[in-house]
Amino acid sequence: MHYGTLSLPARLFLLAWNTSRDKITGAPDLHLAVRAGALAELAQRGVLFEQDRIVTPVVGARTGDPVLDALAELVEQSRPRTWRGWLTHRSRTTLGAVREQLITQGYLRAERGRILGLFPARRFVLERAGHAEVLHAEALAVLRGGQPVAEVPQEEAALVVCAATGKLRTVVSGKDRRRYKDRLDELTDRAGGTSPELRALMSKLRDALGSAVASAEAARSSGGGGG
Template sequence: MNFATLSLPARLFLLSWHPEKRKFSGGPDLHLTVRAGALAELAGRGLLVEADRVVTPATVGERTGDPVLDALLELVEQSRPRTWRGWITHRSRATLNAVRADLAAHGYLREGRRRVLGLFPARHWELERVGYAEALHAEALAVLRGPRPAEEIDPGEAALVVCAATGKLRSVVTGKDRRRYKDRLAELTDRAGGATPELRALMRDLRRALASAVASAEAARSSGGGGGGG
C-alpha cells in the first residue's frame, strides 16, 4: 500500500491506533511525536535549517500545500527562534489537532461522542480506514525489524519509525523493541537524513530533542506537574 499521499505527522497519528485494542492509544506524549514528525518532514524537504542550534525557515514564504505543515511553517516564521526541542514543545497540541481535523476531512477519522462516568460528554475519534492503519503498522514494523538493509529504506519511512520509537508510540514500538533494535534505530536515523551529511546530523539532533522532550514530560507527570507542551 502506498502511503506517500499522507504526511509524516498524519501517518504517525494513524500509528497511534492499536490493532489489538482496536482504539487510539498513542500515550500522553503523542502531540510531541506528531510535532517532531512534522519538523522532520519539513527538514527533509529542505524547508527548515539549523545553525548554532537554532532552527529557522530555509526560505521565508515557501509552502508545501499541506495545511498542517504550512501552519507549522508559518508559526516558525512568525515566532522567535527556537531549538529543535523548543519547536517540539511549543504549541505542539495545535499540530496534533490540525492533523486530526485534516484526517477527518479526508475520511480517515470520524469524530464521535461519549460520556465519561456516564455523565460528562467527551469527544473521541474513531478510525474509518482500519485496513489502512493495519497495513501502515505492518510496514513500520518491517522497517524496524528488517531484514532489509537501512540504506534501502525510503528516508520518509525511516523517519516515521524513528519518530514512533523515540516518541514511545507503544501502539507500534514497544520498550522491548526499542532496546532490541537500538542499533537499527541509529541506522534508520541516519537513513532518514538521506544522502547529505548535514541532513543526517540534523535528524540525529531532532531525535535527541524528541527523546529529551518526552523524558521531561514523563518526569513532570511523575512529580505531579503535568507537562508535555502547549
C-alpha cells in the same frame, strides 16, 4: 502500501491507534512525536534547516499540506527556537490539526456525545482500520530489518525513528527499542539521505525528542503532568 497525501505526522497519529480497542493507547506523548514528524518532514522537504543551533525557515517555502504549512508559518512568525523548543511550543495544536485533517480525509470519524451525560464531547472512530494495520506492519518491518537500511525511503526511516523515540508503544515496544538500538541509529542517518547537514539535523531532532519525552515522563512521575 501507498498512503497518497498522508503526511509523516498523520502517519504517526495512525501508528498510535490501537485497532483492537479502537482508540489511541500507550502514547501519552503523542503530541511530541507528531510535532517531531512534522519538523522532520519540513526539514526533508527543504523548508526548515538549522543555523547556529536555531531552527530556521526558508521564508515563504510551503509544501501544500495545510498542517505542515501552518507549522512552517508559525516558525517564520515566532521568536528563534531550538529543535527542543519547537517540539514543545504549542505542539498540541499540531496534534489537533492532524486529527482534523484525518477526519477530512476519511480516516477518522467524529461522533458527538456527552461525558457523564452532561458535558459535550467528541469520540473518534477509525474508519480505515486496514490502512492503520498495514502501516503498523510496514513500520515494524523497517524497524526489525525487513530490508537493508540503504533501501528504506527517507520518510519511512524518519517515521520509525519518531515512533520509537516518541515511545508509541502500539508499534514499538520498549524491548524493541533496546534490541534495535543500532538499527535505529542507522535509520536516523538514513532519514537524512546523502546530505551530511540533514543527517546531523535528524540526529539532533531525535535527541531533542528523546529529551522532551523524558521530561514529560518525569513531570508525570512527580505529579506535575507533562507536555
